[in-house]
Amino acid sequence: MKVLIAPVSKLLLALVLALPFAANAEPQRTLLRPAQVFDGTDPAPHPGWQVLVEGERIAAVGPNLSVPPGTQTIDLPGQTLMPGMIEGHGHLFLHPYNETPWDDQVLHEPLALRTIRAAKAAETTLRAGFTTERDLGTEGAGYADVGLKKAIDSGLTPGPRLLVATRAIVAQGAYGPKGFEPGVAVPQGAEEASGVEGVVRAVRNQIAAGADVVKLYADYHYRPGEPSLPTFSEAELTAATAAAHDAGRTVAVHAVTAEGMRRAIAAGVDTIEHGDEGTPAVFKAMAAKRIAFCPTLAAGEAIARYRGWTDPEHPPAGVWEGRTAFRAALAAGVPICMGGDVGVFAHGDNASEMRAMAAEGMTPAAVLIAATSGNAQAFRLTDRGAVKTGLLADLIAVEGDPTRDLSALTRIKLVMKGGAVVR
Structure with a gap:
């Protein structure tokens, strides 16, 4: 026994002495x-x-x-x-729709393929100067963003610091993909919920699974070709927001219609995404509550290009509405979030949203502030966003x-x- 104890004791002593150094x-x-x-x-x-x-x-x-x-x-x-810049609205698990339509990405691309592609997109995003990204939904890839975030944080793969929203939450029957025999269960691009209790349950389930931010859809189109209509009631949005805030999470809301935006504002959400039909009165209410606005101009322009738009001097209706809403938000003094809905267009070209914002009236310096300290404030990130x-x-x-x-x-x-x- 003495022969064994002496070498082990010496080793332990060496380790203990090395600890202070x-x-x-x-x-x-x-x-x-x-x-x-x-x-x-x-x-x-x-x-x-x-x-x-x-x-x-x-x-x-x-x-x-x-x-x-x-x-x-x-x-x-x-x-x-x-x-380092902060991407305010991204989807690392999507790639440009002119490569593969959204429905096909959600329904037909294997999860492993989507995850590997997302890891590559994260690296591209980081190399483009975006050291943080708020990823607002995996669009049918489940909770894979939670795993990607862990892989980045542990050094397994390079990428920005992620704020993930996991599956996002939509009203029952209001999302996609669609176009199948009625009654056939089709995989959805987000988690469906209905009623105050159901929506709160979905919020808590996503937080338990790793969501840093809760994303809700205040409106959407129930069928292809229909206009966007409000989906969640004000009571549902209010309860979901309260549950998220109680858990220390921020709330991002997809809202295109003025009524969807009004309900989201009344619910006390943190950011509103898109807002194409926002009115001066709606943006005044956002400004009063200091709710940040992510206009996603670059995504609207990308979709228009995929559909054949080539004349920048004559934008189609969707692009024109987005630009008009953005100018109204600026005039009302709404805090501006820099988020392009990247994934609709190529990862790494995140700054195209910043160029679009400048083209509609923001100074370059104001755009840079939105993409750094502005997004940090909107997302409650107190440890970054400034030098x-x-x-x-x-x-x-x-x-x-x-x-x-x-x-x-x-x-x-x-x-x-x-x-x-x-x-």
């Missing part, structure tokens, strides 16, 4: 030296500013920083350093000045997530 190990430090810093809140960039990163967080920001010995330096000449001491070091550098010209976002030179350079 491991605990006190210095975090990796990186000094970023761009031409200027856009901090995510101030419309004007800050020339000559530097950013010191320690571990996964920002340690210091400003000119002429004092740098500890051993700090790695990354020079970024001619570049603007800014917060500020103590926040996560989710940072990107672009060639040029995006506060003047958003085309700079196509020239990504650096992507850092949690202090680690990923591009």
